[in-house]
Amino acid sequence: MPTEIKRSVSIAGHRTSISLERPFWDALKEIACSEDISVNELVRRIDENRDSEGNLSGAVRVHVLAHFRNKASCTT
Numbered sequence: 001m002p003t004e005i006k007r008s009v010s011i012a013g014h015r016t017s018i019s020l021e022r023p024f025w026d027a028l029k030e031i032a033c034s035e036d037i038s039v040n041e042l043v044r045r046i047d048e049n050r051d052s053e054g055n056l057s058g059a060v061r062v063h064v065l066a067h068f069r070n071k072a073s074c075t076t
Helices: 022-034 039-049 056-072
Strands: 004-011 014-021
Touching (some): 022 056, 039 056
16 A cells, blocks of 8 residues: 655645645646646645545545546546
8 A cells, every 4th residue: 555645735824734645646736737726725725625524635535536537537
């Protein structure tokens, strides 16, 4: 199983850490690049829209999964 990498981000002026596996960090960078925003801004938006019961790392993983599932969805 891949090792998690911990990185710090700023959300609403506060520093917080997120632990994700390298493929999720890479995907997050790809999504941010495609939206012409920083990874920090993307994480801020994910945090703003997440379910208050879940944690931020989980919300980021779900966002990445949803993004790529949406890109891969086929119309029949």
